Amino acid sequence: MAGADASRSIQVAASNARFVKQEHGWEKLKDMLEGFVSDSEHPILHFDSFDPARRDSPSGPSEHRFMLPHPEESLGSVPPPQPRDNSGAAQRQPLSPSRVPAVEATFRLRRSLVKARLTDTGLSFHPISSQPRVFSSFLPLLGNAVAFDDILSAQHLEHTPCLSVACLPCRERHHVVINTFRRSHRKQCLWHPTRLLLSTQSKDTARQWTEKINSALAMLSHRPHALLVILNPFGGARKARHVWHRHVRPILDTAGIQCTVMETQKPGHAKQVVEKLTLSQANSFDGIVAVGGDGLFQECMNGLLALRSLSPELAAAAKDMRLGHIPAGSTDAVAYSINGTRDEETAALHIALGDRTPIDIMRVDTADGASRFAACVASYGYMGDLLRQSEHWRWMGPFRYTLAGTMALLYGRAYQARVAYLPVEMDQPSRRSVCRSQCDLCTPATSPAEHAAHAEAFLRPSKPPFQTAGWRSAEGRFKSIMAVVMPCRSDKSVLGLSPYSHLADGRIVLVLVHDCSILDYLRFLASIPARGIQADRFTYVETIDCTAVSIQPIGVESAWNVDGELLKNNHVTAEAHQALISVFARGVE
Numbered sequence: 001m002a003g004a005d006a007s008r009s010i011q012v013a014a015s016n017a018r019f020v021k022q023e024h025g026w027e028k029l030k031d032m033l034e035g036f037v038s039d040s041e042h043p044i045l046h047f048d049s050f051d052p053a054r055r056d057s058p059s060g061p062s063e064h065r066f067m068l069p070h071p072e073e074s075l076g077s078v079p080p081p082q083p084r085d086n087s088g089a090a091q092r093q094p095l096s097p098s099r100v101p102a103v104e105a106t107f108r109l110r111r112s113l114v115k116a117r118l119t120d121t122g123l124s125f126h127p128i129s130s131q132p133r134v135f136s137s138f139l140p141l142l143g144n145a146v147a148f149d150d151i152l153s154a155q156h157l158e159h160t161p162c163l164s165v166a167c168l169p170c171r172e173r174h175h176v177v178i179n180t181f182r183r184s185h186r187k188q189c190l191w192h193p194t195r196l197l198l199s200t201q202s203k204d205t206a207r208q209w210t211e212k213i214n215s216a217l218a219m220l221s222h223r224p225h226a227l228l229v230i231l232n233p234f235g236g237a238r239k240a241r242h243v244w245h246r247h248v249r250p251i252l253d254t255a256g257i258q259c260t261v262m263e264t265q266k267p268g269h270a271k272q273v274v275e276k277l278t279l280s281q282a283n284s285f286d287g288i289v290a291v292g293g294d295g296l297f298q299e300c301m302n303g304l305l306a307l308r309s310l311s312p313e314l315a316a317a318a319k320d321m322r323l324g325h326i327p328a329g330s331t332d333a334v335a336y337s338i339n340g341t342r343d344e345e346t347a348a349l350h351i352a353l354g355d356r357t358p359i360d361i362m363r364v365d366t367a368d369g370a371s372r373f374a375a376c377v378a379s380y381g382y383m384g385d386l387l388r389q390s391e392h393w394r395w396m397g398p399f400r401y402t403l404a405g406t407m408a409l410l411y412g413r414a415y416q417a418r419v420a421y422l423p424v425e426m427d428q429p430s431r432r433s434v435c436r437s438q439c440d441l442c443t444p445a446t447s448p449a450e451h452a453a454h455a456e457a458f459l460r461p462s463k464p465p466f467q468t469a470g471w472r473s474a475e476g477r478f479k480s481i482m483a484v485v486m487p488c489r490s491d492k493s494v495l496g497l498s499p500y501s502h503l504a505d506g507r508i509v510l511v512l513v514h515d516c517s518i519l520d521y522l523r524f525l526a527s528i529p530a531r532g533i534q535a536d537r538f539t540y541v542e543t544i545d546c547t548a549v550s551i552q553p554i555g556v557e558s559a560w561n562v563d564g565e566l567l568k569n570n571h572v573t574a575e576a577h578q579a580l581i582s583v584f585a586r587g588v589e
């Protein structure tokens with residue numbers, strides 16, 4: 001807007017204010033101006049005094065004026081930032097106060113002038129002047145503090161204000177841009193990247209704060225610096241490239257993470273790449289990120305565990321590597337179960353912030369000597385038939401699962417099998433607890449020696465049944481047998497296939513669906529989307545908590561569907577390995 005227009009607008013506003021004051025008094029004028037400040041899209045005016053106590057002062061209301069306080073002026077004490085209450089905090093080292101001395105400065109943050117304080121744990125903001133209403137509206141989803149743990153990076157930005165009425169009196173040309181995230185108020189666990197703009201007139205202040213924040217972030221040892229990103233362009237609806245370039249890469253770039261990206265050329269390619277990493281590569285990558293579906297994640301995970309079995313040096317290097325899952329497949333149960341949402345930006349933020357959550361892995365051995373690792377579920381019967389059929393219809397995309405599932409249901413086959421399992425005793429509340437961030441059941445209290453022994457146990461084949469005491473067995477005809485390791489949440493079942501499975505409690509939930517009519521089986525399937533598998537609702541469904549299982553088919557065989565991959569042999573022994581790998585996640589908040 002031209003300068004003459006702007007000055008006219010200000011004159012009009014001033015004469016209106018005089019009119020309101022004369023007609024309705026100071027209280028009305030105060031309300032009007034507060035409303036203006038909070039409603040304006042680009043508010044820049046700070047009304048110096050709304051303090052009624054000053055009304056009777058000698059200088060009186062006539063002294064009231066629009067002004068901007070100097071950024072450096074001192075305005076009382078500010079509470080320190082609240083420490084974040086999240087999983088993974090155990091790995092985070094609080095920064096020493098001596099390394100990041102507390103500093104304070106005044107900034108304009110959106111609609112308010114705030115006093116910001118930088119301490120050893122993060123930033124806190126405190127409204128100055130009498131604008132609590134305005135202040136409370138500007139950070140509704142962040143609170144009045146941002147911990148370093150929640151900040152991706154900071155940048156110093158210099159700009160020349162435009163000549164709009166809103167910007168005319170603005171003298172703040174320097175900004176500290178804080179790249180962080182906010183939680184969605186509509187959907188649980190959904191995060192959005194966001195920026196806080198702290199504006200000041202002083203170049204030195206902006207530069208000093210940016211440097212201090214970035215040097216504090218550099219001290220966070222859990223943050224990844226280099227990642228190997230493996231992208232399956234043919235997974236799900238073939239949107240992995242778009243997801244990566246549009247939603248994920250910008251977040252990782254903002255956090256300053258170096259990404260080495262490769263696209264898979266064929267099935268099994270991701271596993272090959274990961275298990276062939278050299279020692280120096282394994283040492284240089286902080287993690288491997290799968291951009292695709294669960295199948296791609298399983299490949300990366302199997303490759304990582306294969307790498308850990310090659311040599312003690314590689315095992316040591318690969319043990320510290322975390323896996324990330326950017327959902328871009330058909331089901332994305334891993335990303336959904338570890339993050340509580342299938343959103344790709346949320347998954348990227350967890351990676352960029354260096355979150356860590358251990359997860360259980362199940363080793364599955366077959367009678368032909370082959371083995372593989374599963375993070376979600378191994379199923380025999382209905383789900384095996386479904387996958388076997390859907391593999392022929394891959395060209396259909398995700399719809400192939402619906403069609404193959406309907407066909408398998410209508411055929412209504414049941415399979416004879418001998419089932420053995422090693423049960424774990426659990427009290428009723430634990431059996432029915434939902435796994436959340438910082439879950440009590442998922443923190444194994446083991447000594448370092450026990451942990452080291454446990455960490456290598458996955459290299460040995462799963463224990464054959466009855467080798468140790470406590471095994472039990474059953475024989476019968478089953479529509480479906482499932483060994484579930486994690487809740488397996490998905491769009492089709494928001495609570496998860498197995499809502500009471502945990503991420504790292506070392507437990508397999510064995511689900512036995514005995515032979516039943518097609519209608520009963522349909523009832524069982526229909527109940528899964530709303531509630532997951534609930535054994536007490538059906539007489540023909542049984543759930544058993546165990547640490548190992550062995551399934552021996554008798555007669556006509558179905559197929560094993562292990563995390564979306566078919567096995568060649570159906571005589572299976574499987575064992576859970578507690579907290580075997582870590583993923584970039586915090587669990588469900």
Ligand SMILES: Nc1ncnc2c1ncn2[C@@H]1O[C@H](COP(=O)(O)OP(=O)(O)OP(=O)(O)O)[C@@H](O)[C@H]1O
Nearest residue numbers: 235236264265267292293294295296329330331332
């Ligand atoms: N370039 C490729 N061409 C064909 N198949 C591939 C390629 N890269 C990987 N694959 C295979 O595609 C399979 C499925 O991929 P992915 O898991 O990414 O998607 P999806 O199966 O659609 O999703 P979900 O597993 O979540 O249901 C993987 O098991 C992998 O072996």
